[in-house]
Amino acid sequence: MLMFWVRPMKHYNKEKKKKKKASTCLQTYLQPLFILPYQEFANCSEPKRNDDDEPYLPVLTPCFWQQGNTYSVSSSRHLSSSKNTLLDLAFNKSPENKGQIRRQPIPPDVRFDTRAFLKCRPEYSYMSLDFTQRPQPTSFDKAWELLQRVTVLKGALKPSDVSSILWELSCVDSDKTALVRSDLRFVMLLRYSIENLQLYSLSQLLDVLQAFVWLDMPSVHSVLSLFESELSRRVDQMTFHQLLFVADLWRCIGKQVPQFLKKFYASLPLFVGQIRTPELVQLLYIIGEGRHCPKNLIQLVEQLLMRHLHELQPEEIGTVCLGLFKSQTLLSEGAVMRILDRAHIFVKDMSDFGLVNVMKYLRFCHLYHKEWLKAMGTEVPKRAHRMGVQGLMHVALACSALHYCNDKILVGIAERVQLLVPHCRSKDSCKLLWAFGTLGFPPVKSPSLYPSLTEGLRQRKAEFYRYPEHLLTGLLGLAFVSTFPEDLISLALSPEFVNLALKSTQLDLKKDLYTLNGAVELELPTWTGPQLSSELKKDVANMLWNFAESDVCQKQEVVEAYACLKDLLGGAEFVCKRMIMPHTRSIDLEVHLDSNGKPIPVTPPCNTAPEKMSSKSDSLYNWDKMNVGVTLTDDLVGQLLNTKTKKLPRETAKPTLVHKVDPDEGEKMFDTGLFLTNEITEMLTKSSVRKENNGPVKLAIQVCHRNHFCYHSISCWDFTP
Template structure:
């Protein structure tokens, strides 16, 4: 809420020379990408990092839009580390226990001369689904990861997992190429006379070849013929033979988009009623190893779980949650029973199993009760030093999803992360700092340790990693002077991967806003982000709404780069977003009791409602000055230049009603977005009067006289004894 409001329009500025041409050239240089780490963005989930802001009488639920993608490509790479690190998290279903006011909250076979294969031919001749986006990244040699992560380490905790999962580190006893050739020859000899046992035997034996020879086998026409006959015999396989063939497909590295796999999924789904719970889990795990999403089959698995809840012991529970995470879904009617089973068995979990449970809950976007989350984190804390780096990161991921502020765990992280950071990879470090920013926990031990490690990892940073790191550090108010190489190295990483933003424009906006929070404005990247071509690309996104991100960045440029001659958003787009935000503010923030009470009290203090104006300070075209002649200035046009040189005696005041969600936890340090707004108000010539939630909310229960006395002291810059008396009690009542 504001007693004085500045809003201004600047004329649209000219574009930087050559920007349009460079952008167009970048689009034409794209070539088919490799299956590397950066190509997993389709799996990126919803990191809903919403921030509530009272700034000039409105609350902006600020969602960096790169945290809202919920797209999954069925042909994703099966790379274990990549697949497990990418998140499908933070859906719109917020945990019920979190405060409602806290919104912070990636070749055709030859035709066989068989009259029985009409349906089979249709399946094999069907065009495979594309494995990559139509907008591809440039051909680039993949950078090997600095740290290899085993997301399936929990499978070594108990022998029972062997019957429900495939150990990818235990390949079958190898056979030589010379031993495989006779098998391929038999395929051409036997042809249609092959029995189901022959087909399964041949596939299993061929899967024992050395991985270097597997591509040669897959390209052999005799192998393609064998695959076709496997489909022809599909319904004749016994249960063990069917599972043996699926396991052979894992070792043969059958592409996840191969049409033969759809037929196998359908057959396994048909037989699900005849399979045990562990057999179904084993099949689900092999689909995971292949990298194919099988929602139809998983529904049958979940149906079996419902019927066999009594069989769900620790290994079944952990493996089931892992499978649910990889499938990105937990049926709603299973959440409560699984939570109850988890709480029953929690004491028996090993450190890596706790990490696997958290990862599964995180990836499946499953909200459980506050008490259950607290108990899980308590359990993790009890053996935190025994946990792997990955397990710790997984706990932090689920805390981020649940917005769980668990102070003992976070304090333990202040000890553990600095000791582990030097050996951790960029993805793990990114998730650590994202978790801290999500729960507003700033600890310089953690931030400094990660900031020192990141510059050496920049070659391994995806654009998503760099941008989210910038966002998290900016949110927590980590200033450039605290680590001179941190922000420059990540900013340069954005320049090196600039072309990736043609595919994922939301990441660039996330990174630039994180930089803007700490007064960093790389003008070449800003020119790209505000160019008409990029803006049009961003606005075409069907899954994301990037208008607010563009609007915020554009407004920051207008205020903080007075020399700017680069591109700006069109006035039409700015007006559209401003109107959208203002309508929301009027229906939400302006109805809050603390805002309405402040408005009424200010009107009494200043002499009437005409002297108080609720506005979105900084994007409107009028300025309201607190002077003796205030009525004449209600609609006075203004610009930034003129408002900074008002006549003597003029005082421009912006009254802000803050909430605790504007600050780092148990701190008076504003979070990045709110610190930026406060800075910009002062740049625009305002004296900011803050009605701190510690002081103002308790006063809502007091008399009108006490409220007016408090506001009088605030408005006229006098010490408010009443505020000082209230502060200790308010701090106690509002502690987290």
């Protein structure tokens, strides 16, 4: 990128002090403007925030990101005739995200209208901006005359002049707005626009804000913050429709305005009687785009939603679900199920975008709606060929979160995704790998799915240095289906990448690194690539074990399984709670058998957390020499949990003591109704050890939990995580 910088010429130093001062002023005035070549500057604009669930973040990857528009101009004290203090405050402070490198948006593979719900009712025209109603275009010559008028009036510009000129400038053709914004006279106009904000009428402020939308003003421009402050001060003067309209204009500009929204939400109780169906939908849209719903409004929102639910149209249902999802607003279970009932009625009429939004909220609530998910088994395969990457990703993530394994849905997504890999962000690819991996989607069902997504990760390696969590997510998803791309694993476990991941202030990635490292140690015994340091492994192992002791080990299924094995084998010294397989994040009950199949005491003591769960050099288990194992079926887990007879709360439930009986009595081994399979019976009571193995046999009996199983599923594959 070419860089231009205006500096005073050397011979200026020899001239009079007055000329030198003028030169310095010129430098101050022009310096920020000539950072980029003119054409780049004219076309550079702030990318609008996308409609994904993840907030926009700048990154530092030159391959995929470009320099943002340093559009604001430093204050020139000779430019204005009055109120220089206000101007200095507005233009000398650093704009939001100043100097950061911003994301260059990838062209979407499928475009969709995120504001399609506005076409459902004419009432939305009073509280939102219709992008199809752009003002009649003004000739560029007239725009040039208006800009020339700015240089004539200068500080004498009145609020009415400013709002009128800005409105007419916003009427130029959309392909000419960049030229208008880059003109120095337009910059002067913006400076004059904030000198007397308190003198603007409310209609003039709304005209200016609407003009900013049509002019495609960068959302980080410092002028906008002053307009937000002024409009926040006038919240009490606006009608409910005006408040919704202003909030929508800020959304169209792409600027987050928490100050304005806070005052807006505080005033909502005054307008409850005016909130009908369109106002409610628009309000939830605004709440979602603001990414926050005050806790004191959740009950009010739920009451209004239940009152108007029967009037919602298909696209409005999708918008409501998206707003609740983006703002992380959890309604009561009954309310959510009623929303899903309404959505199911219109499922065939709902757009792909609306359908995905419903799946997003279902994923957030972790609720199972039988009829809706059954309908997805028909709708998703039928629509997948026309859906985009992000929509497919969110459907897959919803199935993963609900542990809902539907062959038709997943195969339909897999076949479509393979064709869209060039459009996949690293985030999309990694979350798809996670969703399919956690559901145990077998590679044989779609042989090209995992290789194509993995190759997509290789093409976007640079993005992982800004988003290390995505790479770990993808690799852990692959580990669930026993797929280990060694080049990407080497990157993830390299010292440089590990240090980068540990510096993340938003996420704690220690557990993910430890999980991946543990999976590699167990599944790739010949691995010679990088690994985590022993200090880090010890630190995370202790952290995980402390959590397990206080939480996981206290769960009813673990307590009961431990009690059963303890009684069966003859005492507590024969069973030990451990975390032997870290990549499953579950508790294992360790049992030792001698060469005759008789239980022997387990060492080390149970109250010590292992410093190393597994390693090639000092392994607790000689996995490659063992030919033993126990398959825990769904029936077996249900029997271990004994859910039909155990109805006491976890904190008061006491494990039932069982009585050891001879193994020849068959599968029913406990008078509590607990059944053991033939395999586990044989492993625990008989010798199943190879003759050449003279040492003790060490068994890790995994106590699974609901995250390891699919339920209410159309098809479940043989999946051991």
